[in-house]
Amino acid sequence: MKIELRNLTKKYGGFYAVKQFSLTVADGEILGLLGPSGCGKTTLLRMIAGLISNSEGSIIFGDKEISHLPPQHRNAAMVFQSYALFPHMNVFDNVAFGLRTRGFSKQDMVEKVEQILDCVELKGFSKRKIQELSGGQKQRVALARALVIEPDILLFDEPLSNLDPKLRVNMRQTIKLLQRRFGITSVYVTHDQEEAMSIADRITVMNHGEIQQTDTPKALYFHPVNSFVADFVGQANLFSVKPIPAENHQSRVEILGKSMTIPVSHNEELTMAMVRPENIVLGHKGIRGHVLLREDLGLITRYHIGVGQERVKVDVLGKVESTPSEIDQEVFFDFNSSAVHLIRV
Amino acid sequence: MKSKLSWIKIYDSIIILLLFYFCSLPILAVVLYGVTSEGREIGPNQIARILSMLKNSLSIATIVTITAVILGVIATLTLYRVSFRGRNVMRMMMLLPLVNPAFVGSISFIMLFGRRGLITYKLLNLNVSPYGWHGVFILQVLVFTTLAYLIISSGVRNTDTSLEEAARNLGASESKVFFRVTLPMMMPEISVAALMIFLASMADFTTPLIIGGSFRTLASDLYIQITGVYDMKMATATGIVLLVPCIIAFFLHRYISEKKRYHSDLSSHAEITYQNVPRWLKYSAISLSSLTIAIFVLNFCFIVVGAFTKNWGFDYTLTLNHLRTALDQDFNRLLKPLLNSVILSVITGFVSSLTGVLLAYRIQRRTIMLPKFVDFMCLFTAAVPGILFGIGYLVTFKYSLFGIGQFVLKGTQPIILLGTGIIIYLICIARSINFSMKAGYALLEHTDEDLENAALNLGASKTKAFFWVVLPVLKDAFVNSYIKVFSNTMTTLGAIIFLLMPSNKVIIQVIFQAITGANIGATAIMALMLSMITLILILLFYLLAYGKSSIDVIRRKRDENRITELN
Numbered sequence: 051m052k053i054e055l056r057n058l059t060k061k062y063g064g065f066y067a068v069k070q071f072s073l074t075v076a077d078g079e080i081l082g083l084l085g086p087s088g089c090g091k092t093t094l095l096r097m098i099a100g101l102i103s104n105s106e107g108s109i110i111f112g113d114k115e116i117s118h119l120p121p122q123h124r125n126a127a128m129v130f131q132s133y134a135l136f137p138h139m140n141v142f143d144n145v146a147f148g149l150r151t152r153g154f155s156k157q158d159m160v161e162k163v164e165q166i167l168d169c170v171e172l173k174g175f176s177k178r179k180i181q182e183l184s185g186g187q188k189q190r191v192a193l194a195r196a197l198v199i200e201p202d203i204l205l206f207d208e209p210l211s212n213l214d215p216k217l218r219v220n221m222r223q224t225i226k227l228l229q230r231r232f233g234i235t236s237v238y239v240t241h242d243q244e245e246a247m248s249i250a251d252r253i254t255v256m257n258h259g260e261i262q263q264t265d266t267p268k269a270l271y272f273h274p275v276n277s278f279v280a281d282f283v284g285q286a287n288l289f290s291v292k293p294i295p296a297e298n299h300q301s302r303v304e305i306l307g308k309s310m311t312i313p314v315s316h317n318e319e320l321t322m323a324m325v326r327p328e329n330i331v332l333g334h335k336g337i338r339g340h341v342l343l344r345e346d347l348g349l350i351t352r353y354h355i356g357v358g359q360e361r362v363k364v365d366v367l368g369k370v371e372s373t374p375s376e377i378d379q380e381v382f383f384d385f386n387s388s389a390v391h392l393i394r395v
Numbered sequence: 396m397k398s399k400l401s402w403i404k405i406y407d408s409i410i411i412l413l414l415f416y417f418c419s420l421p422i423l424a425v426v427l428y429g430v431t432s433e434g435r436e437i438g439p440n441q442i443a444r445i446l447s448m449l450k451n452s453l454s455i456a457t458i459v460t461i462t463a464v465i466l467g468v469i470a471t472l473t474l475y476r477v478s479f480r481g482r483n484v485m486r487m488m489m490l491l492p493l494v495n496p497a498f499v500g501s502i503s504f505i506m507l508f509g510r511r512g513l514i515t516y517k518l519l520n521l522n523v524s525p526y527g528w529h530g531v532f533i534l535q536v537l538v539f540t541t542l543a544y545l546i547i548s549s550g551v552r553n554t555d556t557s558l559e560e561a562a563r564n565l566g567a568s569e570s571k572v573f574f575r576v577t578l579p580m581m582m583p584e585i586s587v588a589a590l591m592i593f594l595a596s597m598a599d600f601t602t603p604l605i606i607g608g609s610f611r612t613l614a615s616d617l618y619i620q621i622t623g624v625y626d627m628k629m630a631t632a633t634g635i636v637l638l639v640p641c642i643i644a645f646f647l648h649r650y651i652s653e654k655k656r657y658h659s660d661l662s663s664h665a666e667i668t669y670q671n672v673p674r675w676l677k678y679s680a681i682s683l684s685s686l687t688i689a690i691f692v693l694n695f696c697f698i699v700v701g702a703f704t705k706n707w708g709f710d711y712t713l714t715l716n717h718l719r720t721a722l723d724q725d726f727n728r729l730l731k732p733l734l735n736s737v738i739l740s741v742i743t744g745f746v747s748s749l750t751g752v753l754l755a756y757r758i759q760r761r762t763i764m765l766p767k768f769v770d771f772m773c774l775f776t777a778a779v780p781g782i783l784f785g786i787g788y789l790v791t792f793k794y795s796l797f798g799i800g801q802f803v804l805k806g807t808q809p810i811i812l813l814g815t816g817i818i819i820y821l822i823c824i825a826r827s828i829n830f831s832m833k834a835g836y837a838l839l840e841h842t843d844e845d846l847e848n849a850a851l852n853l854g855a856s857k858t859k860a861f862f863w864v865v866l867p868v869l870k871d872a873f874v875n876s877y878i879k880v881f882s883n884t885m886t887t888l889g890a891i892i893f894l895l896m897p898s899n900k901v902i903i904q905v906i907f908q909a910i911t912g913a914n915i916g917a918t919a920i921m922a923l924m925l926s927m928i929t930l931i932l933i934l935l936f937y938l939l940a941y942g943k944s945s946i947d948v949i950r951r952k953r954d955e956n957r958i959t960e961l962n
Contacts, residue, residue, distance in 0.1 A: 134846050
């Protein structure tokens with residue numbers, strides 16, 4: 051079922067938690083809502099669920115405006131950050147809760163619960179107490195509880211933030227596979243960019259209650275619209291620039307003393323240049339700097355290089371033995387004009 | 396949806412109004428009455444007398460508070476931080492005084508140290524009197540040390556031990572670790588304990604009456620003012636003087652605890668013990684705590700012994716006479732008051748727990764009007780001495796229509812609460828709600844905020860979410876609150892003593908009258924019966940609430956011992 055948000059706004063006094071938010075989530079799509087804590091993403095999710103009322107704007111499921119409906123009539127199941135599993139019920143009763151409110155017969159209930167527990171790999175857990183489960187198992191119960199009612203919409207509120215990194219990677223694959231299998235339109239809130247990119251079809255980056263950019267994970271990474279998105283999604287080197295119009299819809303910029311022409315038509319708003327660390331190469335000529343810090347991250351080695359007042363991150367892929375490692379050692383690096391993207395501040 | 400909302404508002408308004416009527420109005424009434432009512436002028440002599448009693452009250456409360464808190468801290472550290480054999484048994488015995496009504500301890504005190512006491516008269520052949528301020532001091536310290544220990548030990552168990560490890564790691568000596576880290580981290584519990592003990596000591600009128608002799612405190616004088624001469628004007632004036640230091644202590648504590656709000660983020664239940672305690676320190680700590688416990692045990696044993704001794708001080712033959720007399724007595728003299736107490740405590744426990752815990756839930760979730768005001772109204776009653784609260788009811792509800800009938804609706808049939816049985820229930824509930832609220836807050840502190848939301852999200856109606864999720868989740872708080880309120884009400888006297896009628900006497904009042912009549916055997920047997928019945932009913936209630944798993948729950952509670960006085 052399609053979700054459409056129109057000018058959705060939440061005001062607390064004079065403070066806008068969410069401001070004029072308009073977005074469409076296609077049927078069957080999983081949309082990531084990414085942003086730092088306090089950016090309004092959870093507020094937005096709770097407005098969709100009906101747990102917080104919206105100050106202005108409308109929420110449309112399919113073609114029905116539902117923002118006046120109480121949460122119990124929205125059929126938008128939520129997976130909470132804290133899991134919110136009922137501590138006085140066992141696994142079965144937790145998962146069956148939504149079926150019970152919908153008046154299912156005992157027999158149907160047992161059948162459906164067993165089936166869904168099987169899906170989340172918790173077969174035989176129905177009599178367990180919640181307190182006896184591990185974090186990952188609790189997460190699976192929460193997921194099963196949301197899926198079993200066959201909701202029109204699935205809402206995820208940072209569901210993996212309480213799990214350890216290894217389990218998190220595992221669970222996000224489970225979530226993605228199940229969402230695909232059931233084809234339920236989903237909104238997935240997280241502050242972890244990797245998690246968002248791995249799970250979502252499209253990602254909306256939010257800051258201060260407003261949309262920064264909505265795009266596919268790839269597009270966000272390679273074509274961020276502003277410095278906030280560039281910095282929030284992946285690693286980025288950002289430089290303030292004053293582009294000068296050049297011929298053939300190009301712009302001329304100067305970065306770290308290096309002058310180059312970039313195939314972007316001149317636009318007064320584009321006063322930032324972004325270069326991804328993996329697009330910079332170390333060598334024997336080019337821009338001179340000195341090593342501030344070296345991080346050995348396994349797959350890549352990340353250098354932090356000082357050039358005057360600026361600080362540049364450079365990622366080198368694979369084994370590096372001939373490259374510099376001493377702090378304060380002099381290094382040279384360079385990048386192509388194709389690695390430079392002009393963006394808004 | 397709109398009209399439903401306004402119904403909730405009307406319902407809330409009624410609740411708030413009732414809370415105001417029964418929790419706040421009586422306190423205001425005492426002050427108003429003391430200031431405005433006509434009667435004998437209070438002359439300089441009376442003022443001097445009140446001031447001298449104020450001095451008595453304040454000095455006894457202060458030294459009792461300090462002594463009990465220090466003993467409580469020592470006992471806590473000994474029983475939780477020093478490892479030695481038998482400390483588990485000692486932890487259990489430390490709680491012994493909780494089984495008895497506060498003033499019952501004075502029986503064994505008189506038995507041992509009284510004019511014809513076993514130790515002073517029989518063994519040492521002394522002719523000393525226990526009556527006076529020192530008697531009051533000793534008895535109050537005995538009772539309140541347990542309270543201090545309960546509150547403070549619950550804190551020590553919940554502090555993050557890595558803080559101490561961090562201090563040691565940074566090179567602090569053991570004594571520095573204690574004074575700069577351990578003790579400051581215990582401060583929140585210590586200050587709660589100090590406040591509770593100070594208030595309880597100020598409010599205690601029974602101990603000075605029984606053992607104070609000519610030493611009178613404001614609270615004991617209040618009792619005499621009303622039962623003896625029925626001088627309301629004087630009583631309310633004394634009451635105001637008593638109220639002021641209590642209110643100051645209450646707000647001081649509130650101010651300090653809000654300003655110095657810290658607690659460790661992480662609470663580990665791992666027990667740590669001090670490794671390098673100097674021998675002399677270790678053994679003096681153990682012996683001091685053992686001494687305290689020995690006195691508790693002795694105290695309890697002598698109540699049992701006294702109950703089965705013919706005539707203490709004169710004839711030490713064992714007898715079942717007291718038990719027989721007690722049971723043979725006219726129904727109205729012992730069993731009816733006992734029954735009254737039980738019914739009163741059960742009903743008060745239910746109503747107060749249900750109201751208090753649900754109020755705590757709605758205040759914490761901010762779904763009630765004026766949450767801060769409601770919270771304050773309920774918690775403030777804890778600052779008011781019970782006997783004064785009772786006087787408040789006396790002056791408020793002797794008028795018709797909730798105490799305001801004298802101003803409106805003249806000439807209609809008056810409904811006067813004073814003199815009815817209901818007023819006893821109302822005052823007990825009003826005084827208990829603050830305990831229930833604290834039990835609610837304590838549970839909510841570690842309860843997921845989203846449980847109700849999850850229920851709504853899964854399609855439950857508000858009513859279903861309430862009955863299927865909210866109520867069951869709060870169950871532990873209801874049970875904790877019920878146990879606390881039930882046992883409190885069984886032994887509460889101050890608040891209701893002026894409101895009781897011969898027809899609704901309670902057992903604690905009968906015991907009090909027996910003890911002031913110096914009837915040791917009868918007092919001891921009744922005190923014993925009261926303790927046993929309270930214990931049995933608490934166990935029964937656990938069985939009712941948790942069924943087969945009761946024993947696990949009790950064991951868990953003993954281990955956690957989550958005391959709800961905190962907050």
